[in-house]
Amino acid sequence: VRVVGCVGPLLQTQESLRPFLESCLPLLWNDLSLNSEQLRWLVAIGVLVEILKVVSGPAFEPLQGVYFNHLLESCHPGGFFTPTRSFEVRKAALEGVGVCASHGGAAFHPHVPASVALCTAILATEMANEDDAHELGIRDRAASTLAEICKHHRDKVPKFMEVLSLWMDWLPITTLEECAETCHMVMCELVRDGPLGPASPLFPRVLSVIGQLDPEEEEYSEGLTQLLAAVVRQAKALPPDQLRKFMGGLDKSERRSLEAWGQQA
Structure with a gap:
């Protein structure tokens, strides 16, 4: 996880690293299974998100096309027929959805309804423990992702004012400074x-x-x-x-x- 944390700063200063890291993505993701350790999911998502942050224009759409549904699925808590995902994995995946919303342009439009539904469901779900930092953090990240969607794809958000009302009910954000x-x-x-x-x-x-x-x-x-x-x-x-x-x-x-x-x- 510490290595993943270094990927972003490295990509900001060493653009030549990006092709190598992109070539690693299929290896990271194809090797995952529903029963993979949470840490492996976190590494795969973290590397992908850091790459997405520095990619723009024509290079972004292929990455979004391949990996967006994986990100969206990773935002869900799991359970029943799939292992429960950790809050850290879900938060990282939600950040990835937010990056896609801010960088994806028109190619993100088909993903708006599902992304909005995901974020609003998280915000609308009653908290089991209002003092739990993990529960607060996942909702703060969902609010931040929803903010990116509303900013960049306002005209595509179903029932936009209703979504804004639900989003406003979660503000102000008090735990995650970035969010x-x-x-x-x-x-x-x-x-x-x-x-x-x-x-x-x-x-x-x-x-x-x-x-x-x-x-x-x-x-x-x-x-x-x-x-x-x-x-x-x-x-x-x-x-x-x-x-x-x-x-x-x-x-x-x-x-x-x-x-x-x-x-x-």
């Missing part, structure tokens, strides 16, 4: 682009989410800080009655955080 960055940035972009803007019934929920992100207690990237501050400034520019209505549904700490975000440069 939090993705989800909160996409949320702000959807405000800017309209679906979650002030005319949306979900806009009060957006303000509540931002209100739960304290700019004084956590560090945020410059890009996310600017987007969050822009949403708050957009809200403040609304007619007073409308703004008062939105703010009335927030508690004191949320209103205080919104005020702080509005003062960000």
Whole structure:
């Protein structure tokens, strides 16, 4: 697993390694069986995902065509006639689906319904233990993957506003920093682009989410800080009655955080 963690940085600096690693993918995947150890699944998925992250354009589609269904299947928990998959394997596979959504272009369109159904099912399933880090992590990753789908393939998402509503119910993300960055940035972009803007019934929920992100207690990237501050400034520019209505549904700490975000440069 540590070796897999080095693959991404190596591919960023040593492009010549990619053909060799791609040639290893069939060996890694063809050697897997339902009864293979979870670690072997994790290695195969991890190497694939790191390759997908650095591939774009015409080179991406063949990889997606060969391996996407394997990724999608690996996201499921298993059971009954298949071995139970670990949370780590499922999270890695979900990340791969998200990478396909962000890099796959039009070739990903046929996969949108199944991918959305997978992510929404994970988010809608009641947690056996709300304090379990593994259960929280798999849902955070599903939310991040769903964010990528909604960002890049909005017009192909069935019942888009219903999906957004379910997704918003899981925000803010508090456990996985990478997933939090993705989800909160996409949320702000959807405000800017309209679906979650002030005319949306979900806009009060957006303000509540931002209100739960304290700019004084956590560090945020410059890009996310600017987007969050822009949403708050957009809200403040609304007619007073409308703004008062939105703010009335927030508690004191949320209103205080919104005020702080509005003062960000």
